[in-house]
Amino acid sequence: MSVFLTSLLNIMQNYGYPALWVSIFIAAVGLPLPIALVLLAAGAFAALGDFNLVLLTLISISASVAGDSLGYAIGRLWGSKGADWLDHSKLGKRFLKPDSVARSRLYFKKRGGWAIFFSRFLVAALGGVVNLLAGTELYPYRYFLLFDIAGEVLGALIPLLLGFAFGASWEAVGDILGTFSLLVLGLLIVIYLFIRLLRYARGVQKARATAAYKASILEAPLQSPEAPPSQV
Amino acid sequence: MNARLKLVITGILLCLALGLTVFCAVQTVQAFQRFQQEHKLAVTGDVSTIRPWMTVPFIAHFYHVPESYLDQLLHITNDRAVHHLPLRELAAHVNRPVDGLIHDIQHAILNYRKHRTGVRTRAGTSPAPTLYALRGPHRYRVGAGLAPALAHTFARAMVHSPVPALVNIPAERMRA
Numbered sequence A: 001m002s003v004f005l006t007s008l009l010n011i012m013q014n015y016g017y018p019a020l021w022v023s024i025f026i027a028a029v030g031l032p033l034p035i036a037l038v039l040l041a042a043g044a045f046a047a048l049g050d051f052n053l054v055l056l057t058l059i060s061i062s063a064s065v066a067g068d069s070l071g072y073a074i075g076r077l078w079g080s081k082g083a084d085w086l087d088h089s090k091l092g093k094r095f096l097k098p099d100s101v102a103r104s105r106l107y108f109k110k111r112g113g114w115a116i117f118f119s120r121f122l123v124a125a126l127g128g129v130v131n132l133l134a135g136t137e138l139y140p141y142r143y144f145l146l147f148d149i150a151g152e153v154l155g156a157l158i159p160l161l162l163g164f165a166f167g168a169s170w171e172a173v174g175d176i177l178g179t180f181s182l183l184v185l186g187l188l189i190v191i192y193l194f195i196r197l198l199r200y201a202r203g204v205q206k207a208r209a210t211a212a213y214k215a216s217i218l219e220a221p222l223q224s225p226e227a228p229p230s231q232v
Numbered sequence B: 001m002n003a004r005l006k007l008v009i010t011g012i013l014l015c016l017a018l019g020l021t022v023f024c025a026v027q028t029v030q031a032f033q034r035f036q037q038e039h040k041l042a043v044t045g046d047v048s049t050i051r052p053w054m055t056v057p058f059i060a061h062f063y064h065v066p067e068s069y070l071d072q073l074l075h076i077t078n079d080r081a082v083h084h085l086p087l088r089e090l091a092a093h094v095n096r097p098v099d100g101l102i103h104d105i106q107h108a109i110l111n112y113r114k115h116r117t118g119v120r121t122r123a124g125t126s127p128a129p130t131l132y133a134l135r136g137p138h139r140y141r142v143g144a145g146l147a148p149a150l151a152h153t154f155a156r157a158m159v160h161s162p163v164p165a166l167v168n169i170p171a172e173r174m175r176a
Helices: A003-029 A035-048 A053-088 A090-095 A098-121 A124-136 A141-223 B003-043 B056-062 B067-074 B087-093 B098-115 B137-141 B146-160 B171-175
Strands: none
Touching (some): A003 A035, A003 A053, A003 A124, A035 A141, A053 A124, A098 A141, A141 B056, B067 B098
16 A cells, blocks of 8 residues: 555544545546545445444535536636637647537537546546546536536445445455456447447448449440440 | 558557456456455454554454553554554654554454453454444444445455456465
8 A cells, every 4th residue: 555545544534524525625626646545445444433434425425526516617617718729720720620629529418428427436537537528528517517426426435335344455445446447448448449440441341342333334334345325 | 541551550459458458357356356365364353454554443443452452552642643543654653664563463462362261253253344243333323324234235245256266366475
């Protein structure tokens, strides 16, 4: 276990719930703190009676939602301006097609909710980025909040209950959660790349078929012994 | 970019991602096995499971040793701030290496068990800090409600579920 995590646990033991709230809030904004491990430990200490599990859950959810909302606000205020600037600048026009930006916005509006939901507990490392992206893409706040709260409830309950259930073995449980999260991320990348590969393969196949068709049309008059009657 | 080139690059990336995914899958299974072995040791009250993040009250509760006994051993006063320090911080506080401190605590617990007849050890009983053995006030003060019941069910499923043995981690390595 890192010295950093021990220090966080020490702060949590000494200053209790307010310190935990601040740590979770900072992590939700985007700073890389090992909050899942802190929650696992908090669950373990709750089993001992040092903390109240219900209060821990409420504090965790409220701090996470507040931090995520701040991340969203930053994205909405500055990220969207930056995206607009990039959209109209020469540099942006050179590297980004206007229709691809519009397409990505539309795609995020359609599927962004699930990205917000799953990035709260399944791939927590992407949480901060997704918040900024949601703000930048002007995703409606009420939907953001809905998916965020739903995800954060699971994001708080899973480590707290596992810590509560397994007490002294919470570090090993943290290892499982960490590697499982990476596994899910890897699977998502594999699925995405597989779909892209299929599309490209279809594109190549289509291009080949078109080329063969064109070639057959070009070769057709040479092979026919008589010209069509209209051309005579 | 040429469509065929895109196809080749995507194929290479897919192979890399697949390799990474398989690696993560193996790591997850190994982490699960490590957890099962560590949990078994914890359930039996093995003192090798004492970790630098543990506090004195946690150790006292988990290994069924009176807090005052550990306080006396570590020369700790009743100051709450010191009392609730993790062992790593406590070692820094008393100016000692954390491994030495843990070693002393392990010996003290073993001595306590040896000299006190009728002390309830974990072997053959339910694990204490886990939900199985939260006896007395804790079970109802902290654990009442749906959430701990769910945790209990999940905990049982996780501990007793069979995992294919990809690697066998020796007990000595686990303790190390």
